Amino acid sequence: MKPSSPGLPSAAVVTFEPEFVAALKTLFEDLIVFNRTLGLQITEISPGRARAQLAMRPELIGHHGHQRLHGGVVSATLDAMGGLAVTAAIGARHLDEPIATRMARFGKLGTIDLRVDYLRQALGPQFTATAEVIRLGRRVASTRMEFFDAHGRLLSTGAAAYIVS
Amino acid sequence: MKPSSPGLPSAAVVTFEPEFVAALKTLFEDLIVFNRTLGLQITEISPGRARAQLAMRPELIGHHGHQRLHGGVVSATLDAMGGLAVTAAIGARHLDEPIATRMARFGKLGTIDLRVDYLRQALGPQFTATAEVIRLGRRVASTRMEFFDAHGRLLSTGAAAYIVS
Amino acid sequence: MKPSSPGLPSAAVVTFEPEFVAALKTLFEDLIVFNRTLGLQITEISPGRARAQLAMRPELIGHHGHQRLHGGVVSATLDAMGGLAVTAAIGARHLDEPIATRMARFGKLGTIDLRVDYLRQALGPQFTATAEVIRLGRRVASTRMEFFDAHGRLLSTGAAAYIVS
Amino acid sequence: MKPSSPGLPSAAVVTFEPEFVAALKTLFEDLIVFNRTLGLQITEISPGRARAQLAMRPELIGHHGHQRLHGGVVSATLDAMGGLAVTAAIGARHLDEPIATRMARFGKLGTIDLRVDYLRQALGPQFTATAEVIRLGRRVASTRMEFFDAHGRLLSTGAAAYIVS
Numbered sequence: 243m244k245p246s247s248p249g250l251p252s253a254a255v256v257t258f259e260p261e262f263v264a265a266l267k268t269l270f271e272d273l274i275v276f277n278r279t280l281g282l283q284i285t286e287i288s289p290g291r292a293r294a295q296l297a298m299r300p301e302l303i304g305h306h307g308h309q310r311l312h313g314g315v316v317s318a319t320l321d322a323m324g325g326l327a328v329t330a331a332i333g334a335r336h337l338d339e340p341i342a343t344r345m346a347r348f349g350k351l352g353t354i355d356l357r358v359d360y361l362r363q364a365l366g367p368q369f370t371a372t373a374e375v376i377r378l379g380r381r382v383a384s385t386r387m388e389f390f391d392a393h394g395r396l397l398s399t400g401a402a403a404y405i406v407s
Numbered sequence: 408m409k410p411s412s413p414g415l416p417s418a419a420v421v422t423f424e425p426e427f428v429a430a431l432k433t434l435f436e437d438l439i440v441f442n443r444t445l446g447l448q449i450t451e452i453s454p455g456r457a458r459a460q461l462a463m464r465p466e467l468i469g470h471h472g473h474q475r476l477h478g479g480v481v482s483a484t485l486d487a488m489g490g491l492a493v494t495a496a497i498g499a500r501h502l503d504e505p506i507a508t509r510m511a512r513f514g515k516l517g518t519i520d521l522r523v524d525y526l527r528q529a530l531g532p533q534f535t536a537t538a539e540v541i542r543l544g545r546r547v548a549s550t551r552m553e554f555f556d557a558h559g560r561l562l563s564t565g566a567a568a569y570i571v572s
Numbered sequence: 573m574k575p576s577s578p579g580l581p582s583a584a585v586v587t588f589e590p591e592f593v594a595a596l597k598t599l600f601e602d603l604i605v606f607n608r609t610l611g612l613q614i615t616e617i618s619p620g621r622a623r624a625q626l627a628m629r630p631e632l633i634g635h636h637g638h639q640r641l642h643g644g645v646v647s648a649t650l651d652a653m654g655g656l657a658v659t660a661a662i663g664a665r666h667l668d669e670p671i672a673t674r675m676a677r678f679g680k681l682g683t684i685d686l687r688v689d690y691l692r693q694a695l696g697p698q699f700t701a702t703a704e705v706i707r708l709g710r711r712v713a714s715t716r717m718e719f720f721d722a723h724g725r726l727l728s729t730g731a732a733a734y735i736v737s
Numbered sequence: 738m739k740p741s742s743p744g745l746p747s748a749a750v751v752t753f754e755p756e757f758v759a760a761l762k763t764l765f766e767d768l769i770v771f772n773r774t775l776g777l778q779i780t781e782i783s784p785g786r787a788r789a790q791l792a793m794r795p796e797l798i799g800h801h802g803h804q805r806l807h808g809g810v811v812s813a814t815l816d817a818m819g820g821l822a823v824t825a826a827i828g829a830r831h832l833d834e835p836i837a838t839r840m841a842r843f844g845k846l847g848t849i850d851l852r853v854d855y856l857r858q859a860l861g862p863q864f865t866a867t868a869e870v871i872r873l874g875r876r877v878a879s880t881r882m883e884f885f886d887a888h889g890r891l892l893s894t895g896a897a898a899y900i901v902s
Contacts, residue, residue, distance in 0.1 A: 275468040276477030279444065303440040305514065312441035313486050313518045318479020349470065352525065353478045354712055354733050355685060357852045359520045359879050359896055361872040376894065377856040381711050382684055382735060384854050386894065399871065399881065401854055401896060403684050403733060405712060519877055519898050520850060522687045524714050524731055526707040541729065542691040546876050547849055547900060549689050551729065564706065564716065566689055566731060568849050568898060570877060605798040606807035609774065633770040635844065642771035643848045644813020651808050679800065683808045685854045690847065 256289045256334040262341050263287055266333075269348060270294075270326055277322055280315060282371075284326070289334030290375035292326040294319075298367050311364035316389050320400035321356050323373035324385035328404050331375045331383065347407070354382070354403040361398055368392045381406065421454045421499040427506050428452055431498075434513060435459075435491055442487055445480060447536075449491070454499030455540035457491040459484075463532050476529035481554050485565035486521050488538035489550035493569050496540045496548065512572070519547070519568040526563055533557045546571065586619045586664040592671050593617055596663075599678060600624075600656055607652055610645060612701075614656070619664030620705035622656040624649075628697050641694035646719050650730035651686050653703035654715035658734050661705045661713065677737070684712070684733040691728055698722045711736065751784045751829040757836050758782055761828075764843060765789075765821055772817055775810060777866075779821070784829030785870035787821040789814075793862050806859035811884050815895035816851050818868035819880035823899050826870040826878065842902065849877070849898040856893055863887045876901065 258266075267284050270277055280302070286293035296302075296319060304312035329348045336344050373387040387400035432449050435442055445467070451458035461467075461484060469477035494513045501509050538552040552565035597614050600607055610632070616623035626632075626649060634642035659678045666674050703717040717730035762779050765772055775797070781788035791797075791814060799807035824843045831839050868882040882895035 273471045274477065275466055275471055276479055279466045280479070301440055301444045306438045306440055307514070312439065312483065313521070314441055314445070314479070314483020317482040317486060317521060317523070318477065321478050321482060349472070352528075355522065355524045355714075355731075356478070356482060357520065357522045357687065357896060358482070359871075359898065360518045361879055376854075376891065384685075384856055384894075396871065399879075399896065401685075401852060401894065403854065520879075520896075522731060522852065524706075524733065526714055541689075541726065549691055549729075549850075561706065564714075564731065566687060566729065566850075568689065603801045604807065605796055605801055606809055609796045610809070631770055631774045636768045636770055637844070642769065642813065643816050643851075644771055644775070644809070647812040647816060647851060647853075648807065648809020651812060679802070682858075683855045685852065686808070686812060687850065687852045688812075689850045693847075 256337060258287065258333065259341070262333060262344065265341055265345050266329065269345065270322070274322070276318065280318060282319060282322060287326070287330050290327055290331040290378065291373070292323055292330055293370065293372045294323060294326070295368060295370050298369070309365065311369065313360055316360065316364060316398045317356065317358045317400070319371045320358055320373070320387040320389060320398065321353055321402060323371045323387050324400070324402040325351055325353065325404060327373035327375050327385055328378070328383040328406060331378045332406060335378070350407045352405040354405055356400065356402040358398055358400045361396060364389070364391065364397050366392045378406070421502060423452065423498065424506070427498060427509065430506055430510050431494065434510065435487070439487070441483065445484060447484060447487060452491070452495050455492055455496040455543065456538070457488055457495055458535065458537045459488060459491070460533060460535050463534070474530065476534065478525055481525065481529060481563045482521065482523045482565070484536050485523055485538070485552040485554060485563065486518055486567060488536045488552050489565070489567040490516055490518065490569060492538035492540050492550055493543070493548040493571060496543045497571060500543070515572045517570040519570055521565065521567040523563055523565045526561060529554070529556065529562050531556045543571070586667060588617065588663065589671070592663060592674065595671055595675050596659065599675065600652070604652070606648065610648060612649060612652060617656070617660050620657055620661040620708065621703070622653055622660055623700065623702045624653060624656070625698060625700050628699070639695065641699065643690055646690065646694060646728045647686065647688045647730070649701050650688055650703070650717040650719060650728065651683055651732060653701045653717050654730070654732040655681055655683065655734060657703035657705050657715055658708070658713040658736060661708045662736060665708070680737045682735040684735055686730065686732040688728055688730045691726060694719070694721065694727050696721045708736070751832060753782065753828065754836070757828060757839065760836055760840050761824065764840065765817070769817070771813065775813060777814060777817060782821070782825050785822055785826040785873065786868070787818055787825055788865065788867045789818060789821070790863060790865050793864070804860065806864065808855055811855070811859060811893045812851065812853045812895070814866045815853055815868070815882040815884060815893065816848055816897060818866045818882050819895070819897040820846055820848065820899060822868035822870050822880050823873070823878040823901060826873045827901060830873070845902045847900040849900055851895065851897040853893055853895045856891060859884070859886065859892050861887045873901070
């Protein structure tokens with residue numbers, strides 16, 4: 243099969259209004275309830291890029307005897323981060339729209355598929371996850387994600403595709 | 408690259424002792440804390456195959472406005488199910504070992520990577536997930552997983568590789 | 573992220589005209605030049621399902637000392653098979669269109685991403701590959717693929733997503 | 738599931754002997770016959786990193802009407818590149834061994850699984866592919882790969898896991 247038709251990644255020179263960032267944070271951290279269960283907190287957001295942190299908590303542990311983060315916390319976080327980065331890229335493409343209209347685009351986003359590579363055990367008090375959009379098409383967006391421990395060690399990587407509209 | 412060296416899937420004629428099944432259930436449903444956060448309950452376990460169910464709960468929702476299960480709940484569940492099926496396959500290969508020894512093998516299991524395909528939105532009060540081992544080697548096991556709604560509609564599929572010992 | 577919006581797989585009761593099947597065979601086996609390099613030959617085609625075979629040839633070998641099929645032959649074949657199954661599913665959805673119009677839809681198909689799991693080494697004189705569409709949406713289609721040796725042993729599995737129009 | 742046990746990426750300060758590089762080139766470009774069918778040529782090799790180029794040729798085309806590289810050429814190339822980078826990483830870990838012994842380790846390498854994301858159509862006279870090892874364990878290695886056109890545009894990305902020994 244041929245690869246899907248080309249698209250342009252959004253320029254990174256755009257800066258978001260504080261109101262748009264605040265609306266994104268509320269949506270991502272509170273209204274997406276499972277993200278709250280995970281404890282995700284956005285620390286950086288720009289067109290096509292996102293960064294968040296989460297703290298180790300007992301209910302996120304994979305095995306009570308080892309105090310490691312459950313692999314499912316990692317995969318759920320990376321999926322959420324990819325979606326956030328795509329939302330930021332779409333937001334930058336539609337800066338002329340009112341914030342509410344841009345936010346509504348987030349509701350139309352859907353994950354097509356996700357791959358996670360687990361490299362090292364997730365130990366420690368705090369973790370950071372990043373995502374970048376590597377292609378933003380009119381119908382599909384592709385992202386790459388990374389998951390780090392508190393020392394900046396790369397624990398997991400991911401890739402995902404999303405439907406956009 | 409050539410595919411990794413061949414291995415034999417364990418025969419499905421083995422039946423587990425009730426004590427082994429009970430120990431697996433305790434481990435999977437309670438001691439793996441995040442599985443309890445997800446609410447996973449084993450409904451069927453045989454060598455190389457596993458089935459579990461989970462109920463929709465508010466903290467598993469992806470977006471407060473839509474009442475859909477978060478995609479991360481699906482990916483976390485499919486990863487957990489693949490690992491459970493591998494554990495059952497390994498348990499069947501070492502039936503001569505005491506239950507405690509077999510259970511200890513579970514602690515050595517690690518996910519190498521995971522892919523999830525999201526086909527349809529996850530709506531409804533209850534979900535079922537299944538996993539089967541499609542290759543059990545001495546070092547690596549491969550699994551396929553499926554995720555269904557209460558009507559038996561296929562919502563997501565997955566594939567994963569695990570390190571075994 | 574929520575999964576992408578739902579879609580209906582095409583019913584399998586449709587039967588294709590011989591002319592459409594012949595046109596598909598010519599396209600797949602001859603006009604897609606690299607498929608000819610691989611030696612792919614369609615043996616079965618129905619809405620959403622496809623089967624093909626290929627013969628071992630010296631130029632497809634992974635390592636001159638082992639006579640195994642190169643893993644890249646497997647991944648290329650599975651990608652091609654998924655695309656063929658999607659084309660057949662789309663063809664069934666547009667049976668009212670002239671064959672040429674249906675064939676033109678194939679040119680708009682693009683692979684979004686592909687995963688291949690290598691289970692066992694690919695040895696022997698002949699191989700078979702199958703693909704089925706597990707979701708056909710208006711924008712994205714998802715497929716599962718399998719790769720077998722001459723004895724029907726499962727050697728590899730795959731999953732892919734495609735853009736459709 | 739917990740991630741697999743930790744491992745150390747090999748340091749990049751190692752330099753290979755010209756004889757080892759020459760042996761790797763012969764193996765990769767000639768003895769792996771399908772790589773020759775693809776036309777892969779190593780342009781750079783260091784511990785855990787590899788780069789190669791391939792030229793567009795008629796038999797690699799995906800559709801005679803479009804002159805695009807077949808997606809299967811991309812997936813086969815990325816799989817081959819990941820394996821090459823792992824071989825280089827293993828070679829650096831066993832610098833004390835004779836070259837023939839190090840080369841024999843390549844024969845034990847096997848791809849566990851592969852993911853390819855197709856971002857843009859592969860057009861033009863020449864392509865470059867790179868791979869890096871992001872984790873080298875005693876049993877499993879993980880890699881990331883990229884595929885570029887002659888202008889350095891990123892066309893595809895990949896990730897793969899390999900069995901090592």
